[in-house]
Amino acid sequence: MSSHQSKMRVENLKKHFTANQGLLDRLLSRGDREVVKAVDGVNFDIREGESFGLAGESGCGKSTLGKTLLNLHDSTDGSIYFDDADITTQTGREDIAFRTEAQLIQQDPFNSINPRYKVFDWVKEPLDVHSLGTRDERTDLVMETLNEVGLRPAEAYASEYPTELSGGERQRVGIARALVLNPSFLVADEPVSMLDVSVRASVLELLNRLKEERGLTTLFISHDLSLLKHMCDRIAIMYLGQIVEVGPARQLINDPQHPYTEALVSSTPIIDPDVERERIRLEGEVPDPINLPSGCRFAPRCPKVMDECWDEEPRMYDVAEEQEARCILHDEAHADKDVSVGGAQATSD
């Protein structure tokens, strides 16, 4: 892994929130404050120029992780190295520099744009905030960026209010606002989940093209594995605040090595009526991250659970080339057991 240039490296990152207590409990200061461990010891490495996918069910902590990576949440513990500088310890000027380098594309194109701003002003605002360029330079840059994201002719779109635009166009405005500062790293949190299918593909194409042309490194957060398989070089699967499996996108989807990944893949519906998927039924839903089970966090829902799973939290095991999974089925002690959790998904092409 060392042969690749790292763009963002995360070490033992934690983000805990304290749950709200009732007023009475607080006044009498009784009871311990409950802690939601939204991100709880995450390690990964996003390489320069790659598209890295982060998947998991709602409540697994993927959006919190995305926001923590952008320093929008203060981390509870751990380090985030961006271009080899630890951003969790940065202050003042350094932090401002990071904020132009890393940008967020939001999920909801309808509510994430201030309706009182014209497209031009909305895209220009980050330049004003960071006091970049002269007035004319800013105007030119905004127009160029609008063109680049496919809002052409830029002059016509610039004077529109967001309410006059379609969902796809609004999402492009959001992308333009993220790009105008010429970032090198993007976090795209479910960038197309609110768009119609026929428009979705065009926004994905745009993101792919920007990645090629600008050499952007992108973190895609989505629950849609079909989409991540299509868009990403590598995928990490998150469960209850931890990464349970990481690997090259196609390899991970076609041959998952963690029972949770396997279940996620097998739950994803397939269009092609000729491909029969092997169904793995998981019971229940993601449990509340306040009272975590001891041992493996997935054990209560795992179809392959064994007695040892409850003993201690499993570490990450190397399971294939560049692929790691957090499951003791891959421990040497279980070498005789059936570890071939993979092959849930038949492939056809």
Place this chain on the structure above:
Amino acid sequence: MLNIENLHAHYHTDEGTDVHAVDGVDLEVGSNETLGLVGESGCGKTTLAKALIRLLPTNGEIVDGSVNFKETDLTELSDEELRKQIRWTEISMIPQNAMNSLDPVHTVGAQIVQAIRTHEDCSKEEAWNRTRELFEELGLDENRVKDYPHQFSGGMAQRAAIALALCLEPALILADEPTTALDVVVQDQILTMVSELQDEIDSSMIMITHDMSVVSETCDKIAVMYGGNVAEYADSETIIKNPRHPYTLGMRNAFPDISKDTQELISIPGSPPDLIEPEEGCKFAPRCPFAQDECREVTPEPEEFEEGHVVRCHRADEVEYLQEEASKRETWAEMKDDQGDLISATDGGTDE
């Protein structure tokens, strides 16, 4: 069992114009059959479902056509008759957002009991017992019948909404994006369970969704809607593997499939029509790479090709040419140029 003929439903606007949300729909649903209604937002799929049980908002109106359900024309019934005889007992709806459709000030169980007792003559105790059974069948803990909706997770609330829709064993279930808000694991659990229950109580279902993979797996027949019309209607396998309408072909290109290793996603340029006082001509023509003069001037009528495969397209007989050309990126990219002001839908960037 359900036969919709030439249904037109309009929304009146403040400007005095009409939005032709459902614009001449013909559809059939057989007993114990699941029909998938797919299309983008604004194509009229939800309006169609609401028009069937006449739950349109106050500015909406059925202006023409008939809805024949078990030999009764629902459009002829009075509101009173429809409410007493049809809604819930015969046709019920599973809403998209369960959390908002449950009453926050009553327990979930009480809402189901109320529904049962409003329509059927049964004792309180019997109704509660049935509610508990339903909870069990839907994978909910029966001890939670007396919980309020806010104590449920999204998945549980959706199950409760399904319990509410199925409690009177209706003959037809209208499921409006029943799992869109849920994660795949829960979606899979719920879809499997709904189809099992559907078999058990022997009802038909209309499943409204924009997700091609969901309809492909759960539905017997699929109707692809565009601009208030059914663009193409056939059994699921035909729609997925052998579609004739350029819109269906385009939708297939745009949808990522997890079972494919390499797939070029191609979008359909432009956006859906607004349906305000539509003009003559095919509604898909402005976005269709195969549109000819005829398409822009004459509205295509539904035409049956193979048995049960109905397509509304002037060029549907050129199926091989359409399928061949529609799979190419250039086809959809080139047409954008003569549209000028469209956002560049298909420039650059491939999967590989």
